[in-house]
Amino acid sequence: MQISFSHSKLFNTRHLSRLTAATLLGGAALAGALSLSAPALAQSDRVELLNVSYDPTREFYREYNELFNQYWQNENGQTVTVRQSHGGSGSQGRSIIDGIDADVATLALAYDIDALHDRANLIPEDWQSRLPNNSSPYTSTIVLLVRDGNPKNIQDWDDLARDDVEVITPNPKTSGGARWNLLALWGYGLEKFDGDEEQTYDFVRQVYANVPVLDPAARGATNTFVQRRLGDVFIAWENEAILSVEQLGAGDYEIIVPSLSILAEPPVTLIDNNVDRKGTREVAEAYLDYLYSDEAQHLAAKHYYRPSNPDILAEYSEEFPELELFTIDEVLGGWQEAQQRFFNDGGVFDDILEEINTQ
Amino acid sequence: MTTSTTVIETNDTIAKRWRRATEEPAWLRIVLITLALAFVALFLVLPLSVVLYGAFERGISVWYEAIRDPDAMSAIRLTLLIVAIVVPLNTLFGIAAAWAIAKFEFRGKPILISLIDMPFAISPVVVGLIFVILFGSQGWLGPWLLANDMRIIFAVPGIVIVIAFGTLPFIARELIPLMQQQGKEEEEASLTLGANGWKTFWYVTLPNIKWGLIYGVILCNARAMGEFGAVAVVSGRIRGETNTMPLHIEVLYNEYMFTAAFAVSSLLTGLALVTIAIKSVVEWQEEHRQRLAAV
Amino acid sequence: MGFTLLYMGLVFLIPVGAFLLYATTMSWETFWSAVTQRQVVASYKLSFGGSLMAATINLVFGALLAWVLVRYRFPGKRIVDALVDLPFALPTAVAGIALVTLYASTGWVGQYLDVFGIRVAYTQLGVVVALTYIGLPFVVRTVQPVLEDLEAELEEASASLGADRLTTIRRVIFPALFPALLTGYALAFARALGEYGSVVFISGNLPFRTEITPLLIVAKTEQYDYHGAAAIGTVMLIAAFVMLLIINGLQWWTSRRHG
Numbered sequence: 001m002q003i004s005f006s007h008s009k010l011f012n013t014r015h016l017s018r019l020t021a022a023t024l025l026g027g028a029a030l031a032g033a034l035s036l037s038a039p040a041l042a043q044s045d046r047v048e049l050l051n052v053s054y055d056p057t058r059e060f061y062r063e064y065n066e067l068f069n070q071y072w073q074n075e076n077g078q079t080v081t082v083r084q085s086h087g088g089s090g091s092q093g094r095s096i097i098d099g100i101d102a103d104v105a106t107l108a109l110a111y112d113i114d115a116l117h118d119r120a121n122l123i124p125e126d127w128q129s130r131l132p133n134n135s136s137p138y139t140s141t142i143v144l145l146v147r148d149g150n151p152k153n154i155q156d157w158d159d160l161a162r163d164d165v166e167v168i169t170p171n172p173k174t175s176g177g178a179r180w181n182l183l184a185l186w187g188y189g190l191e192k193f194d195g196d197e198e199q200t201y202d203f204v205r206q207v208y209a210n211v212p213v214l215d216p217a218a219r220g221a222t223n224t225f226v227q228r229r230l231g232d233v234f235i236a237w238e239n240e241a242i243l244s245v246e247q248l249g250a251g252d253y254e255i256i257v258p259s260l261s262i263l264a265e266p267p268v269t270l271i272d273n274n275v276d277r278k279g280t281r282e283v284a285e286a287y288l289d290y291l292y293s294d295e296a297q298h299l300a301a302k303h304y305y306r307p308s309n310p311d312i313l314a315e316y317s318e319e320f321p322e323l324e325l326f327t328i329d330e331v332l333g334g335w336q337e338a339q340q341r342f343f344n345d346g347g348v349f350d351d352i353l354e355e356i357n358t359q
Numbered sequence: 360m361t362t363s364t365t366v367i368e369t370n371d372t373i374a375k376r377w378r379r380a381t382e383e384p385a386w387l388r389i390v391l392i393t394l395a396l397a398f399v400a401l402f403l404v405l406p407l408s409v410v411l412y413g414a415f416e417r418g419i420s421v422w423y424e425a426i427r428d429p430d431a432m433s434a435i436r437l438t439l440l441i442v443a444i445v446v447p448l449n450t451l452f453g454i455a456a457a458w459a460i461a462k463f464e465f466r467g468k469p470i471l472i473s474l475i476d477m478p479f480a481i482s483p484v485v486v487g488l489i490f491v492i493l494f495g496s497q498g499w500l501g502p503w504l505l506a507n508d509m510r511i512i513f514a515v516p517g518i519v520i521v522i523a524f525g526t527l528p529f530i531a532r533e534l535i536p537l538m539q540q541q542g543k544e545e546e547e548a549s550l551t552l553g554a555n556g557w558k559t560f561w562y563v564t565l566p567n568i569k570w571g572l573i574y575g576v577i578l579c580n581a582r583a584m585g586e587f588g589a590v591a592v593v594s595g596r597i598r599g600e601t602n603t604m605p606l607h608i609e610v611l612y613n614e615y616m617f618t619a620a621f622a623v624s625s626l627l628t629g630l631a632l633v634t635i636a637i638k639s640v641v642e643w644q645e646e647h648r649q650r651l652a653a654v
Numbered sequence: 655m656g657f658t659l660l661y662m663g664l665v666f667l668i669p670v671g672a673f674l675l676y677a678t679t680m681s682w683e684t685f686w687s688a689v690t691q692r693q694v695v696a697s698y699k700l701s702f703g704g705s706l707m708a709a710t711i712n713l714v715f716g717a718l719l720a721w722v723l724v725r726y727r728f729p730g731k732r733i734v735d736a737l738v739d740l741p742f743a744l745p746t747a748v749a750g751i752a753l754v755t756l757y758a759s760t761g762w763v764g765q766y767l768d769v770f771g772i773r774v775a776y777t778q779l780g781v782v783v784a785l786t787y788i789g790l791p792f793v794v795r796t797v798q799p800v801l802e803d804l805e806a807e808l809e810e811a812s813a814s815l816g817a818d819r820l821t822t823i824r825r826v827i828f829p830a831l832f833p834a835l836l837t838g839y840a841l842a843f844a845r846a847l848g849e850y851g852s853v854v855f856i857s858g859n860l861p862f863r864t865e866i867t868p869l870l871i872v873a874k875t876e877q878y879d880y881h882g883a884a885a886i887g888t889v890m891l892i893a894a895f896v897m898l899l900i901i902n903g904l905q906w907w908t909s910r911r912h913g
Contacts, residue, residue: 050597055613085596086610090876092596097878099496099505100513100595115878120497171859173873213776214859216869219613228758228775247615344877345691350861354693357862381806381813381822388726395722396734398715402787403737405763406752410744448661456658469906473898478666479841480894482848482868483746485887488875489673492884499672523665532841536834537799570799578795581742587851588746605745612751620748630743631736638735 047283049082052102054089054176055219056240060303067299068290072283080283088217089176096122096271103275103284106268108176111335113269122273136265137291138305141325142184144256145225145234145241152232156258157188160233161206168231170221171214172343178218179343181235184262187331191260205352237264239304263325410628413621425619426626433599434607441603442583445523449579453530461538472535478527486521487592513595518603521589526582530575537571573641577634584627677888680881688885693861694870700778701867705846708785712842716793717835724801741790746851753784754856776858781866784853785846792845793838800834833905840901847894
């Protein structure tokens, strides 16, 4: 860059740069001081954990952290403060990969936790076999939420493909939860058409042709259905569906349990690299183990997750009606395969959407 | 008597012609004002009403509760801290950059201006990605930072940097057209009269660019408070620690606590009041000074 | 000058340089196939088209608003003036929610538009509305200070030389405002191009129809495809830079001609 200096004495920059340096230093010092105060205090009578989780678990973990703190205090006399971070499952997974100090991850799908091993080697490959039930202390399934009185008479997945029905579901490319929705639909199609992939594809395409809006996140889609009053049926996690009915207007909505659905397993894991560096392995392991305790299982049920302990689940048979459930491993060959085939670029979802929207 | 009437009449016609040449006719004024106000109503007043309606729908006490919530308070504190760091830095940068661009001639000026504009054009999502690639533990500087136990992203410094990035152009961009339009004769005169650069800046340049500077600071401030997309990527969303006001609003909205979400948003709209206050003070000072000068 | 470059280097040039460098670590084929997917190309059209429209609307109404605010007196002027900055202060998501509350077919305004068969929410029109909203302050706030600074003497001189109002506006006022107008236009356009938060609420986000490019970047990062995201991000970045360069170059050229 060539600068003409004919006016250089116009302005003496020395003062300004001194002022600048002071401001820069001040800003840096302030920021530095703040970041220093953040790391965990690993004193003997206090311990801090960071649980990086996905959106709908806020209410559950707020109560569970209290419960676990009491338990741990009785056992070890230490106070546990659990810091929480919530967001979309995929972006939370990325935060862990990119270096957030998480001790434990409690995400919406195993694919996002697999990535912690594949992309950053933060956890061992066999992470999912370390805890019971595929490391899922609570499960859920995909159900249908309709408006009061079920005006469109929706009974099962078939009705979603009808021409007069509008379906609300978020975009599976950006919402982890929405991937379960598409897979539930696909699994039902396979069952219905005796494993005929082509017919299943057509069926799923017909359903997506009825989707007027693809919200990027699950709760945004809930709000589209509830507040904008768009659509006749909303495909949702069971816990989310019950929560919407309870929180957003009892009597305004009904839950329709389909004949067949997918077993949604939101898994949990220790972040080995981080807990070893921070020296929090023991308490973090206990934090996850305790999720399987009777108290925690009841708490999960209270927050509309299905307890993984069958005896406790049986106590809530009224809240959680029995239905036929298939797992992603049985029908779709596990998350890696499903992600590759359905949701990555050029996958089934892209094909379906292109077919619908370019005609 | 008669002569004076004629004079007045002539003055009147002159005045009329004068007014015609320097002002718009009344009907046109009304049309323009109406059009502008309709635009304002549609794009500014209505969305604001939605927010305020949502915030106060359930009464002032519910609103107050939402603000007093510890997580909300920590988000407010964090946002104010960030503004206190970012706005002064960007103000200095803005003045220096605008000065260099408006008062000097050099080749590649459009390129420099375009570069300054760039942070606006880069999607907040990409801004977040940029800093993750740079500072993330899989990124280029990440492993080194980790080895030295320093935190940039998922901590306050990261949030400060992305917001400084996103609001970088505001003040410079406000000042450049203004300074270009003013030219540099006044400063040159001041220098010729023996004032030094600093004095010239303080007494000649600064008063001249006052309005642009004020608008720039207001805009920069507003944007620093409201920035969401990029912050969401680098903040880590730790409750009570790295959640800024916009992130906290999202949390509340996602928890179906709509009233609380709008309540915190309504605080951000309170910024408009700050704008009124600043402009009023400056205008008042100006009048004050003019009155002194008149005496 | 030194500070300008240093600060810009630290906060802007180094990070962006690193980003571009990162984009070059992928092979040309990967890059090219990432940025030319049909879905991505369709989103460019919406993002660029929508941003241009929104910036144009803002140019016209922003200039009008600035003029009215500086030159005329009317009740409530101060309040209107203060409201102008709101689109920046409100987090984009809140703006999106507020706009969709208004313009959905069940919304405050939408229900009346619906009578005339006009649909805003979940259409391309909705995208333009959101982009207009978030870019609104730019033109107003760049034109306003120049207009306030414009000396009345110049116009009076023009008038006393016998020019009528229209000529004065064309020959005196417009050239003075031109750099500011272009700046505001460029900024509103640039900002609209990258906007994500507010648009996703009011747009239907349907691929090939109402999907904007930033959303695709997010979708890429969700599948841990940082390279794909960086590739599309680079295209947006370069395209925006070229547009800004054209506008700024034009402005520089005219200001030389007039200056």
